[in-house]
Amino acid sequence: MISKSLAQKILNEALATGGDYAEIYLEENDSQTVVLENGQVETSGTHKSYGAGIRILNQLKSVYGYTSDLGAKSLLTLAHELAASYDGKANIVVNSIGKERVKILNPIPDPLTAVPTSEKVALLKECYAITSKVDPRIVRIQDMFINYHKTIEIFSAEGSVGKQYENSEERGRLVMVAIAADNGKIETAFAGPGRFAGWSWFKNTLDWKKKAQECGEKAIMMLNAKECPSGRYPVVIANGWGGVIFHEACGHSLEATATAKHLSVFSDSIGKQIANPIVSAFDDGTLPNEWGSNNIDSEGHVTQKNQLIKDGICVGFLVDKFNGRRLHMEANGVSRRQSYKYEPTSRMSNTYIAAGKDKPEDIIKDTPLGIYVTNFGGGSVNPTTGEFNFSASEAYIIRDGKVCEPVRGCTLIGSGKEVLMNIDRVADDVDLGQGMCGSASGSIPVNVGQPTIRIKEITVGGRGGKLE
């Protein structure tokens, strides 16, 4: 997007006042969203996001700025204004920039941007046709296809030889929403499979027929659900998207953004037991073509498989370049951002609890009275206190080891430290689920994942009184 010689000038301007690291992040993002409302194309729009962010680090200080004007004057002015935040002399002069080889971990043979809108519309219409046949009480169906192609160029320098990285991302998401209404009750069901992949995966590999059917069925089922009871109960959480519990209860608290400044409950936990010994967990940005994967991170580091917990012991954090300085730890390929408008920081990619030895059906069978959560709407956490919450979008009562009636309005709350120790069963059926994670550097695609697990006791919120 800019020439090497201009990049070199900008880096030198940025480093003129004593900065020890400078970086230019350039991005051009072409996206398209097609929305069908009750089977009819409601909107279809193309968008272009375009701009650059410049970051200068000086020991434990960081300055960052961005602009949507990629002209030489604009970028040099931005670098100059940012450099004015420091008052030293240049310690680094960039003499040359070498291009780094970026290994493609996520090949895209059939880019989504090349697919005619009519093909996307045809797929969405087939999804609509399936969901609409589920039950006449479904009053509204939205089907959406969202995709983007992002071209990224990074120039960085912390010595006389700068580095240049080029990368691209291609992600798509098929979103289905079904709203059912009956007798004054309104319930919503959602499905949103996504992937760093091309069109053939969506069209041929993804079982979208099943997703569309299930989406309608869930909305209808929830119409008949009773209010969830409240109190402290054993909770079995199904595999896949259930992993949002680990994402919130533990993942965010292991990000260097929180641990570097000792603002996390797990700040001093490396080498210490933070979970039941049956729990091991990873963050893996290298899983080929997964929703949260990437070839390199926002700083140019190659993505990695990072183990966070081994047999209950905390063995690693998610570390970006800047926060790694406070921690005296190397960056491990996890620096991410939504766009050039955000300064990058440590974030999760594909985070999951590893498979255990149990069978999911045995875990249910061994639970006399409790709650079985099969799907979540999402959740949030305060990394400082470790207190988290999740809202279940699909849950059932377990009685005498059997899954019984569905319940709605179910919230789980607790503290990360407590819940990790309280996981007393881990099954062998690991699966991943797709979501968007919002935090310091914006909203980014992440996979959460886990096998079926049981938490021996957690606070459940609902309007249904005591569980009996």
Add this chain to the structure above:
Amino acid sequence: MKFDQFFALAKARGISESQIQIGKSKSIAMSLFHHEMDSYNISESQRIIACGIYNGKFGSCRTEKLDKTTFDFLINGIIDSASTSEKTEEASLFQGSEKYHKKNVYNPELAGVPVEKKIALLHEIENGLFAFDKRVSEVESVSYEEDESVSQFYNSFGLKLKQKSNYCIFSAGVCGKNGEEIKSAWDVFLGNDIAAFDVQDFVKRIGDKLLAKFGGVQCASGLYPTVLDNTVFSHLINYFVSSTSSDEVQRRSSFLIGKLHQKIASSKVTIEEKPLTKNVFFSYFDDEGVATTNKALVKRGVLENFLYNRETAKKDGVESTGNGQWEGDKIGVGYGNIVVKPSKKSFEDMIAPIKEGVYITEIEGLGTGMNAQSGDFSCQAQGFMIRDGKLAEPLNLITLSWNLLKMLDGVKDLDNRAKLMTNSINCPDVLVKTMSIGGK
């Protein structure tokens, strides 16, 4: 850029009517950590959103790339978008309102305040928080953000509108330890006049919030008379107001279907939309170029109005209420400056009759814990017990679950502590007859 040229090019390509909106913004942000500048951000960006009518259909496109290719990109985007649309209604753009109530809300003095003074205020906040109490173990963040934006609206009918605004936000978060117990608290100040920012009061609010949380317990699960702090109430009111969107009602996704002009809330409840209030959320035209107006949504418990854009107004045979707002690739229905009418009663007088109840001061997880279509919600909460009309022990890790309409119907009282929140809702604390609390 020459926008007349854009309109001419669009017309030549068959776009009969067109509209263009340019948003430009400039911002600075800075934060301290351990008495040093930890981060400093500056930015300048612009964006163009264009839309038009092609073969009777509405199409739109947006870009941040402004160069010689921009007009072609936008025109191609509008044509592609309109050509894919299967909406059967004939679309049109707006020629202009008869009268606009323009006000100047831009404060030129804000940008003129030296950066050194803004940094000095951050140091004052940080020092104040560290000195507040020995249980304050860390000041997590102290930050300042300032934003200046200009929004311009042009259309092929010759309508030209412009609004300039600015605001600043001070925010701080603190962490405290009492033995093994760790708690955190934070607050924000929003405005565009630094002179109105009182550091001492800001520090005291955050410090008091933190200390009051130590020793938090779970209460027994059950139904309690519940007082919602104005911040908490504003989050819930936000969801209620989004249900007054005519778009949601027409799509059968709102719990307010069939309830217009009916009593839906306690007669103590009056909710208005006042976009013409002179504050940082002021707006005198919407995204269709329609002049905005102040209006009652709920008056003494009766649902008075839905919010309309031009398309939904046409369907219901009424006029747009000036609530057109971009929502993805269409102009949907939005709002700003919502006011819930307070009473003259103090907080202490409002809670005095409660023998045993709960005061909720913070909620988390409403984004996923709210079913916006039914109004049912369940989320994490904290606060205090109320015993014999007075605040008692702190509560932690409890849940608050109820339904928005039942909440408004159950309003027994409101107090006089109305405050404008960062979500553009100005509301007081409220006492609800009963709500479901989950704990032990």
